[in-house]
Amino acid sequence: MKIFLYFRHLGLFANHLACGKFPPDALCRSTVTLMHRRPLLVALSHTLLAASLGACTGPASIPPPPPAAVEAPLFATDEEALEAATAAYAEFLAVSGQILREGGSNPERLKPLVSDEVYESEAEGFRTLATQNWAAVGNSELLRLVLQQHVSGEPGDAEVIAYACVSVAESDIVNAEGISQADPERPITVEFEVVFTSTDAGALMVQRKVIWNGVSPCLQL
Secondary structure, three states, X not given: OHHHHHHHHHHHHHHHHHHOOOOOOHHHHHHHHHHHHHHHHHHHHHHHHHHHHHHHOOOOOOOOOOOOOOOOOOOOOHHHHHHHHHHHHHHHHHHHHHHHHOOOOOHXXXXXXXXXXXXXXXXXXXXXXXXXXXXXXXXXXXXXEEEEEEEOOXXXXXXXXXXXXXXXXXXXXXXXXXXXXXXXOOOOEEEEEEEEEEOOOOOEEEEEEEEOOOOOHHHHO
C-alpha cells in the first residue's frame, strides 16, 4: 500500500512539474496524458508510412513482349514465282546482251543481277570479245521459262528453279570487219537450268545457270 501511494505521489509530482499545479486538475491530467501518447502516435504513423512506401516500391511486373511478326512468303503461288523469275531472267538477258553488243566493255553492270559464280562465268566471255575485238549483233530472246519448283520463304530465303528456253536465231558474234565468228552449226535454241535466289529486298537474282541436257522443256512450246 505504501509503495502504491509512493508511485502515485510520483505521478502527481510529475504532473505538477508539467502543469505547475499540485494536485493537477482534470484538464491538466488530460493534457499531460496526451503529451505522453504523442511520441507513440508519431512513431506508429512513421511505421505505417514506411510500410506503405515499401508496398508501393516493390518490383514492378514486366509485361511479356509482343509476339514476333511473321512475314508472309515472298511468293504465295507457283504463278507468282514464275512471273518473278521470268522478269529476272529477261533483265539478265537484256543487260548481258548490251555488254556483248558493246564488245564486252563495262561488264560490272551485270553484277547486281547475278551471283559471283555466274558473273565470273559471263565475264570470261566478255573478256574474250574485248581481247578479239569482237562484238555481238542482234539479241537473244527468252522464248519461255518453265518452272521446275520453288521454295517458299521470306525475302532473302526464297528460291526458284526453272528451265530457260533461249533463242539465239537473231543474234551473232562478228569481228571488226563484220564477219560472223559464230559456229554455223550451232543450235538456234539453247536450254538452261537456272536457279534464282531472293535478296533481302525481295528481288530475284540468277544464282546458277548451266546448260540443260535432259528432256527438253522447250518441246512444250
